[in-house]
Amino acid sequence: MRVRVLGTAAGGGLPQWxxxxxSCCRAEELGTQRTQxxxxxxxxxxxxxxxxxSPDLRTQLLAAPxxxxxxxxxxxxxxxxxLTSAELDHTLGLVTLREASQLTIYAxxxxxxxxxxxxxxxxxxxxxxxxxxEQISNGLVLAGGIxxxxxxxxxxxxxxxxxxxxxxxxxxxxxxxxxSGRSLVYAPCLPAWHEAFERIIDGADTVLxxxxxxxxDELTRSSGSDRPASSMGHLPIRAALQEIARHxxxxxxxxxxxxxxxxxxxxxxxxxxxxxxxxxxAAERQLLVLE
Ligand code: MLT
Ligand code: MN
Ligand code: ZN
Numbered sequence: 663m664r665v666r667v668l669g670t671a672a673g674g675g676l677p678q679w680x681x682x683x684x685s686c687c688r689a690e691e692l693g694t695q696r697t698q699x700x701x702x703x704x705x706x707x708x709x710x711x712x713x714x715x716s717p718d719l720r721t722q723l724l725a726a727p728x729x730x731x732x733x734x735x736x737x738x739x740x741x742x743x744x745l746t747s748a749e750l751d752h753t754l755g756l757v758t759l760r761e762a763s764q765l766t767i768y769a770x771x772x773x774x775x776x777x778x779x780x781x782x783x784x785x786x787x788x789x790x791x792x793x794x795x796e797q798i799s800n801g802l803v804l805a806g807g808i809x810x811x812x813x814x815x816x817x818x819x820x821x822x823x824x825x826x827x828x829x830x831x832x833x834x835x836x837x838x839x840x841x842s843g844r845s846l847v848y849a850p851c852l853p854a855w856h857e858a859f860e861r862i863i864d865g866a867d868t869v870l871x872x873x874x875x876x877x878x879d880e881l882t883r884s885s886g887s888d889r890p891a892s893s894m895g896h897l898p899i900r901a902a903l904q905e906i907a908r909h910x911x912x913x914x915x916x917x918x919x920x921x922x923x924x925x926x927x928x929x930x931x932x933x934x935x936x937x938x939x940x941x942x943x944a945a946e947r948q949l950l951v952l953e
Contacts, residue, residue: 667701669716675921676689683885692927705805772829775826810837816831852897
């Protein structure tokens with residue numbers, strides 16, 4: 663199984679276009695860029711699935727050689743998209759995929775409803791390509807030999823869908839290579855570390871985890887906001903580091919970093935704390951080979 667980390671930033675990316683905070687200015691100065699969170703995964707190296715569709719998708723696809731069409735064809739290796747939420751930073755890239763000849767979108771019922779009713783992107787891109795909306799279920803096996811397990815991790819709706827009913831608005835996936843048995847968990851938004859999450863990561867080789875904020879009061883200190891990280895649906899890295907100690911055999915990588923998070927910068931002293939826990943920050947375009 664191969665996983666290409668296409669983007670590692672939370673909504674807005676780094677630097678954010680309308681932000682002149684210290685962190686965004688520093689990123690600009692040093693040429694550090696992080697695009698918005700999503701990844702591509704393949705069991706056989708030929709058939710690929712996107713997990714989330716970020717607003718930066720076009721640039722991300724062009725930067726990943728394995729996602730280019732074979733020369734002389736218009737055949738994309740991208741077979742479908744799985745969504746972990748209906749948030750705009752995970753779904754705006756669906757617009758970019760309208761040029762595909764067909765598109766299968768796997769998501770929970772609530773997420774599909776949001777994409778039908780509040781942000782009717784499925785219908786809109788249905789005018790350009792053949793869209794198939796599949797409800798994600800446990801026991802799904804993707805082409806190329808990847809078994810998918812899914813668990814709900816949160817009920818935070820996107821702001822644009824605040825009036826919609828439903829549940830499982832935010833999910834985590836465990837992908838298992840049906841040949842080698844190697845597995846990866848992807849949980850870019852994790853409000854709290856609960857029992858079901860503990861079970862789904864048990865024995866996983868790699869866990870890509872919510873790294874939006876470093877600390878609970880990060881936004882309070884950087885922008886005067888009164889919203890702690892966990893109230894925004896994101897367990898801070900510092901709290902997650904306590905939990906990962908129980909899983910010494912798994913490799914933990916943090917993704918979906920907000921531009922206020924000091925760990926977006928490669929030379930931040932805060933990396934020592936992450937390294938000491940045996941974890942790291944995912945890099946843009948990082949390739950994970952699980953064989
Ligand atoms: C989130 O991760 O909490 C959302 O994407 C927030 C947003 O960008 O609106
Ligand atoms: Mn987000
Ligand atoms: Zn900023």
